Amino acid sequence: MRQDFDGSYQVKPSDIDVYAAPKNSDASPRALYVHVPFCLHRCGYCDFTLVADRDDLVPAYLQALTNELDRLDGDYEVDTIFIGGGTPTHLSTDQLERLAEILFSRFTLNSGGEFSVEANPDGLSDDVMKTLSGIGVNRLSLGVQSFDAAVLKTLERQHTPAVAHEVVHRAIDAFDVVSLDLIFGVPGQTLDAWNATLAVAQQLPIRHVSTYGLTFEKGTDFYRRRQQGQINSTPDDLERDMYAAAISQFGHSGVPQYEISNFAQPGSECRHNMVYWQADEYFAFGPGAARYVNGVRSTNARNVSRWINCWLKGEVALQDMEQLSADAKIREAIFLGLRLVAGIDINGFLNRFGCDVGEIARDSAERHLEDGLLEVADSHLRLTSAGRFMADTVMADFL
Ligand code: SF4
Known part of the structure; x- marks a missing residue:
């Protein structure tokens, strides 16, 4: 490990x-x-x-x-x-x-x-x-x-x-x-x-x-x-x-x-x-399928024949697995939540993770609030219309 x-x-x-x-x-x-x-x-x-x-x-x-x-x-x-x-x-x-x-x-x-x-x-x-x-x-x-x-x-x-x-x-x-x-x-x-x-x-x-x-x-x-x-x-x-x-x-x-x-x-x-x-958990099955259960992200073998042959013998066929730390869960929730036009519910985030979304990667958040790629509106932190065209760059700053 x-x-x-x-x-x-x-x-x-x-x-x-x-x-x-x-x-x-x-x-x-x-x-x-x-x-x-x-x-x-x-x-x-x-x-x-x-x-x-x-x-x-x-x-x-x-x-x-x-x-x-x-x-x-x-x-x-x-x-x-x-x-x-x-x-x-x-x-x-x-x-x-x-x-x-x-x-x-x-x-x-x-x-x-x-x-x-x-x-x-x-x-x-x-x-x-x-x-x-x-x-x-x-x-x-x-x-x-x-x-x-x-x-x-x-x-x-x-x-x-x-x-x-x-x-x-x-x-x-x-x-x-x-x-x-x-x-x-x-x-x-x-x-x-x-x-x-x-x-x-x-x-x-x-x-x-x-x-x-x-x-x-x-x-x-x-x-x-x-x-x-x-x-x-x-x-x-x-x-x-x-x-x-x-x-x-x-x-x-x-x-x-x-x-x-x-x-x-x-x-x-x-x-x-x-x-x-919303960074919630989900089950997944089949070759290459990615699941998130018990705080662990895991992906099945991507090679279809390998996945089939393993399971025909009753053997687990995984490609990779990662147990997320508390910090990683928080950062992922921001990264994924910013994909939504509505953005991240600031109070909901505080209740779920016990921390203020604006405090995570504070420098990045402040910089993008200043450069107009992020905004706070209706108690949500979200990409602006301009920010959606730079989504990959902005979201990566929170990982
Ligand atoms: S091979 Fe073509 S049809 Fe099949 S999943 Fe890929 S894009 Fe879709």
Whole structure:
């Protein structure tokens, strides 16, 4: 076990049982994440934990997931379930039903709970939607990414704008909330093209949108192609204009920004992701899944085959684990809380952590209050509109 500079402990996977019952049963995590690591094709920019075109592994994955959940000490009720990927809807309807059986063998979703599943428009049939509704899914997060054919081609997505459009309309009939994922800063994408995608999204009766600037992650095909000069990053000022356009246009159409990358009609914010931003604890299962239980953050093995093979033998498959010190918990809560447009409730923070949010990293807080990137309003510490464009820099000062 090694003590970090801030008092947190990087621990060996054998040091702590991350599947042990939460120490305080009254405060067990109220959120569950499950990772489904299957896609038809790996898009050139994607570095998520997944395998492409390996449907032969699905039965072993479902058995491994069963074994991982069996390792959990106790049964739990949660308020949110989020099945992410990969492409969860790449599973067949039978496999989706089996996945639900596995989850509901240990977890119960509170009545009125939020049950989200990520999906791609490609191949999202009525049968799949019916199956999802049947297992209780009430929120669909659709990886539309763009309504521009050229951008979708660059991103190596399998669907067309017309398919995305048609699927969104069917999904709206089937689920309480439909969310769209959109990407900007794609090589070759112009501001006009991004504005056109935003305009299409605004015309749709959707209640939630997530927008992400494209990043070039090491190990991806896009990263290699940029190194070789085949594609270029989007200039910073253009990316900034694209982000500003999303904030402005969704704000005007009644889907205001509530987090750095997220927009929602009031009341349709993603409750599951709010758990992350509020630095609350959550369960997680599946390859590469990250959990936060009993003050310990741990991540499962990211190699899908390794995770499956370990769990088929009943062996825990972790990548890393960190026991957070009291100081690290406080700093994380600030770092994550500043992602929210509403910011951090100053009194709530004091009650929870017993310290004044303004006193933590006092120099940084004062500097950014002075330079106009932070503000105190309505008893909250938050990024200003200008601060949201410098969020990474400001938030990093609190870690
Ligand atoms: S569909 Fe999504 S998860 Fe799958 S490879 Fe493409 S970007 Fe990654």
